[in-house]
Amino acid sequence: MAETIFSRILRGEIPCHRVYEDERVFAFLDINPIAPGHTLVIPKAEVTTLDLLEDEDAAALGRALPRICRAVLAATGTTDFNVLENNGRGANQAIDHVHFHIIPRAADGRGLRTKWLPGKLEADEAKALAAAISEKLQG
Ligand code: 5GP
Numbered sequence: 001m002a003e004t005i006f007s008r009i010l011r012g013e014i015p016c017h018r019v020y021e022d023e024r025v026f027a028f029l030d031i032n033p034i035a036p037g038h039t040l041v042i043p044k045a046e047v048t049t050l051d052l053l054e055d056e057d058a059a060a061l062g063r064a065l066p067r068i069c070r071a072v073l074a075a076t077g078t079t080d081f082n083v084l085e086n087n088g089r090g091a092n093q094a095i096d097h098v099h100f101h102i103i104p105r106a107a108d109g110r111g112l113r114t115k116w117l118p119g120k121l122e123a124d125e126a127k128a129l130a131a132a133i134s135e136k137l138q139g
Pocket of ligand 1: 092096
């Protein structure tokens with residue numbers, strides 16, 4: 001993948017407010033927070049989207065994310081939060097390096113706002129989709 005600004009942050013060439021680091025994971029405050037404590041959690045591996053992540057990096061992120069969430073909540077005095085991870089321009093990804101947003105819901109209402117348009121799961125379509133996805137997961 002092409003290098004992004006997050007690679008430069010990882011190398012320390014661009015300053016950031018770091019909150020966590022281990023062998024495979026790095027976390028820092030978002031430069032344009034939508035709520036206080038808005039934190040980005042990234043793999044150190046330069047990977048564009050979540051589906052391309054190696055198991056070891058995915059496991060490391062999975063272990064670190066809840067711990068960082070707990071710390072963000074404790075530090076901001078909040079209990080409600082969203083975790084968001086965008087993949088691809090069509091899904092609002094601006095920086096092509098996997099990153100999870102941890103976004104507390106502040107008492108004054110600041111936080112993630114999404115427009116959720118629920119559809120209806122039709123039985124035939126659901127059966128076909130579930131079969132196709134589970135087949136892709138084999139092996
Ligand atoms: P995306 O839309 O790709 O999911 O989110 C990218 C996020 O990265 C945005 O929330 C943006 O504010 C944040 N961001 C972009 N450049 C920088 C930077 O140089 N430093 C920090 N700390 N955050 C950044």
